[in-house]
Amino acid sequence: MNRPIRRMASLVFAMFLALMTMATYVQYVQAPKLNSDARNARTLYREYGTERGPIIVDGESIVVSTAVDDPYKYQREYKAGSSYAHITGYFSTAHNSMTGIERAENGVLGGSDSALTTQRIQEMISGSHRKGGAVSLTLNPAAQKAATEALGNQRGAVVAINPKTGAILAQVSTPSYDPNQLATHDSKAARAAYSQLSTDKTRPLVNRALGGDQYAPGSTFKMLTATAMLENSDLTPDSIVDAPDTWTPPGTTHKIDNPGELSCGDGSGRVSLRQAFIQSCNTPFAMGGVNVGGEKMLAQAKKFGFGTTFETPQTVSSSRFPEPSSKSALAMDSIGQQDIRVTPMQMALIGAAIANDGVVMEPHIVKQTLTSDLDVISTTKPKEFGRAMSKTTAKHIQEMMVADVESGTGHRAAISGVKVAGKTGTAEINASTPPHVWFVSFAPADDPKIAVAVVVENSGNAGWNGDGGSVAAPIAKKVIQAYLGSS
Template identity: 60%
Template sequence: MNKQVRHLATVVAVMFLALMVSATSVQFFQASKLNNDGRNVRTVYREFGRDRGPIVVAGEAIASSAPVDDVYGYQRSYAYGPLYAHSTGYFSTAFNNMTGLERSANDVLNGTSSSLLLQRIQTLFTGNQPQGGAVELTLDPAAQLAATKGLGDQRGAVVALDPDTGAILAMVSSPSYDPNALATHSRKDAQAALDALQADEGKPLVNRAIAGDQYAPGSSFKLITASAMLESGKYSVDSMVPAPTEMQLPQSTQILNNPGNLPCGDGSGEVTFTQALKQSCNTPFSTAGMELGDEAMRKQAEAYGFGEPLQVPLKVTASRFPETQSQAELAMASIGQASVRVTPMQMAMVGAAIANGGVQMQPYLVARELTADLEVVSTTKPKELRRPISASTADQLTQMMQEVVRSGTGKHAQIPGVTVAGKTGTAEIAKGIAPHAWFVGFAGEGDKRVAVAVVVENGGHEGEGASGGTTAAPIARDVMAAVLGK
């Protein structure tokens, strides 16, 4: 073989080797990246060109797919539009995007989950069109509707939990949006809908129940301060606590008053622990927070889950208790002000842990995964998350919270024939800005119980005159009553 032929053969061999390496790189090493690239229209057509499974609540499909005569093959639709939007999210061909459960449960809904392996094998043998599985949610339609009606056109959120299992019974964020407008196959219409939603100052795409900018909890945080007090062993429900009408915060010119600038109790400057919570006095809890110290307060907040990652399976933004820089800041943080920020989910978890004897269960939104034929392939088992307080502390807190609803600031949460426990909160934001109104509580007995957290942003319809007792408590009452069938 002459020199030129050998050179040519070598070049050809190198080219074949380069081709093999390139093909291997593309087909194996880069496969995942290329499949997930938003510009890959084959992935879009493959994802949308199948019979995606339904999302089900109480036996009814709230999200489903139907055959259509276009390149995608199926159109996703949402039966109740805004009612469940922040749970389902949307499935958009126009943006090649998924949100909410459409994303977090995507492998089940599109049929690729390992739990649906048998279904996929059967499809290979029968030659039938591949179908997605279904996910059944824990949501209670009556509670979801009550929360939605209660909030109305006010900004805010509601979360209701089963304290015994962690099942999410209601999750509502207001304002909401219609996912059908984003699921349309018309790029022009979908873009117009998205532009309008993103321009809306109410931020309807944000799930305020679990994410967003979070909220100052105001006096609803006193449940955590009260927990720290009881856990310290220095207090009981009948303990006398200092309760001046006002107090000057240490190393500060700021004067702290009780709500409405009213005296706590009889004005003597000392009341029972129960009276302090029932009236939601500020000075006793600020004083106790400073005495317990920053470390004890932070540990108690963290014991309830502050600062911890959480997925339900939607991602929940971690609530936060600040590293206080002064006694004055610690005093304010102890009554849910300063830099304390929470999600309604976190506060519902606080209420649920108290209701459940100090045991906090893992919140979850998906009850079961089903095949296309609605055969059960997996069921979520309740899971203990943590024990933030002792059973004794939970029992004492329950007694005090029942007094709050029976004859304190939470009277508007009363349900005839039902013992309700709760805590109101009115979180001050800044001068000239209406406060956030809160209610955290629980009710029921036996296997029918519910814990709830409600926040109405910036006072809702009541504006600067809003309070947790008058603005948020009635919404919580209606949600709890819906779950209990009252």
């Protein structure tokens, strides 16, 4: 064989090898990612004619497939309507798309997951029609219902978590939508419904609990600042700290006032850290954050999960704490304003970590995956994200949060016979727009079973007359009561 032919043969062999390598990579390595991509219509086509499995909450199927007389053979039915819409998502033939748990757990629900191979073989042998597996969620129906009803027609979100396991007990975003309108096989009706929802100014398709535009956390961020202050000093809740009526950070002429321009404590300019926390004073925490320093404040935020994109398996947008550009920016960051942006899930994780003696658990909403006969395929095991603070610091924050509900701004969350811990927050926007209001809590404080984060956009129905204590705290209270009463 002469040299030109050898070169050509080597080139052809190299190209063939490259082609086979790429084909193998796409088919085996990239397959899971490509199959879960919402833009991949082939994944949806493959599911046509399959009886997709149910999505289950507390033993009841909230999503099922119903046999119909059309080319698709089965119609997806969302029995709870809008109550679980931002969790279940929708499976749409008209739009060739799927969202939420329908997308995240499509392998099981659509029957293509490798764990269902035995079931596939049995169906082939018996000649029975193809069925998908089932997905059981961690949600508590009573807590979910209470959160939905308490938010009502207000824009906002509620996230409730088991502090010890990370299991999501409630996850509500309002306003919501009816996934049945998008899942219908009537293409014209489905497209009309999507057009109406996508142009609605209240943005019902946005999952505010996990992403959206995110929010400034306001004074609920003082949980993180207080943690950083305690972790980086010898402070305790009884320690006396500076708390002037106003404070001007270095490098600016902008003064920071306490809420309502009131004095902190007795007006002496010195109060206990506990008093500053339960009164939600601004100046002690603005000064405290600056004293801790930007590097350590950022490190503390990362320990709570800032900058991390969690998968529940729904994607939770990473909360943001960019490096402060100056001490004045850090001062505002330290009271939950300026550049801090969070999801309600992130704030629930902070509350849950404090309740769990400083350990952050990764959030999850899938309890189990099952075969079509409801035999267990897998069970989600609790997983630690990391330790955000020492157990001693956690106990100090717990104590201050209990005091906030007993005698501070969070008193409207108090429940007779139950020790509740909480922190209010009111995040200012501008002079012409009512603030977003927050409440983060957990209960029972001596043996935490539930941690709740609530945000209501623009103070909800209260408008300029609302704040975290009057608007968000009562919502958290109802969720806690519903969960404790049902468990």
